Amino acid sequence: MLKKINIHSQNRYQLIDITKEIEEAVREDNVVNGLAVVFVPHSTAGLILTENEEGLKKDWISFLSSLVQKEELFHNKIDNNADSHLLSGLLGQNKILIIDSGHLLKGTWQQIFLVELDGPRERTIIIKILEG
C-alpha cells in the first residue's frame, strides 16, 4: 500500500508530529507483520523520531540552527536556503519502521516528526507498507 498525506507547516523551522497519520495508514492497510517506510519527497525537510515534549521541540530548533550557524560558509545557493538543504540531507528524508501484530513497533518516547526546514510550505508524506 502507498498513501500520501499533505501537511501544512507554519514556521521556517518546525517539528510536526505525524505519528497519528502513520498509525492510521497502518490500521487502514490491515497488515499484520511487515515494514512501514515513511518518506518525504523534499530536499528542505526531514524526518526524525524523538519525544513530543514542548521544551525538547524548542531545543531541536536551537540545535539545528547551531549546526549551520556559520553563514559565511554558505554563500553559494541561489535561494539563500543552503541551511535547509544541508540539514535535510543530514537528518535524512526517510524512516523505516517495523510493524508487529498490526502495530508500529516504537518506544514510549518515540514519536515520528516531519522536520520543516524551509517553511511555511505544503509538504507531502509518503507511506509505503510492505507485508512480510
Place this chain on the structure above:
Amino acid sequence: MLKKINIHSQNRYQLIDITKEIEEAVREDNVVNGLAVVFVPHSTAGLILTENEEGLKKDWISFLSSLVQKEELFHNKIDNNADSHLLSGLLGQNKILIIDSGHLLKGTWQQIFLVELDGPRERTIIIKILEG
C-alpha cells in the same frame, strides 16, 4: 522473524558493538536473501555503522559531545538530557542491512554499534528479517 536482544550499557555515552548479535539472528533465521532491519525503541540511543577501533570509539564520544556542547541552548528539557535526545534523533534509531546468500553484506570496517547517549541503562535491540 522478529528478535529482541537486551544490552546493558555502563557509561553515559558509549559505543557497543552489536555485530555478533545481529549476525547470529540472521543465522538463526536461515534466510538466504533479504533485509535485516535493526531498530532501537529508544529516544536517547542510536545506531551507527563504524569501525571497531579503540581510538575511533573515543573520537566518536568527543565528536558527539562537540555537536551539543552549547549547553546554554538546551535549557528546556525537564530531565536535563536534551543532548541525549538530540543526538539520538540525529544519528537515527534504525539501520537497514542487506542479506545475501545467508550473510549480512557489509564492509570489512563496518561494524554495527548501539550508541548509548544517556546511560547506564538497559536497552533493547529489535531485529526484523524479511525474505525477498
Place this chain on the structure above:
Amino acid sequence: MLKKINIHSQNRYQLIDITKEIEEAVREDNVVNGLAVVFVPHSTAGLILTENEEGLKKDWISFLSSLVQKEELFHNKIDNNADSHLLSGLLGQNKILIIDSGHLLKGTWQQIFLVELDGPRERTIIIKILEG
C-alpha cells in the same frame, strides 16, 4: 535483485550524483512496486539525498568540514582520517527508496549522492531491489 556498481572518486571530500545508476538498476529489474535499498560497504563514505546544484555541492563540503574542524579532539585514529569515519557514520551508509509503477519515488530536487569522505578511492555501491 542485487547489483554492484563501482565509482571512482577524485577528491578527499566529494559529492557524486549516482541517481542515473540507481534508476537504471530499477529499470533493469522490471520491478513494478517495491523498495530499493542503496548501500555503501564503506566506513569512510556516506549517502545523502540532496539537490544537484554546483553551489550547494560546495556548501556541503564546507558544512561537513565545519562539523569536524576541532582537530584537537581527534587524535586517536592511526590512519589520520577520524573525520572521514565520523562523517560517514553521521550521514549513514544506506538509503531506502520507494519504487512505484516502475519508478523511484523522489522529489524534483532530490538526487542520490555518494559522499566521498576519504578519497580519491574506488567505491562500491550495492543496490538491492525488493518487490512488494
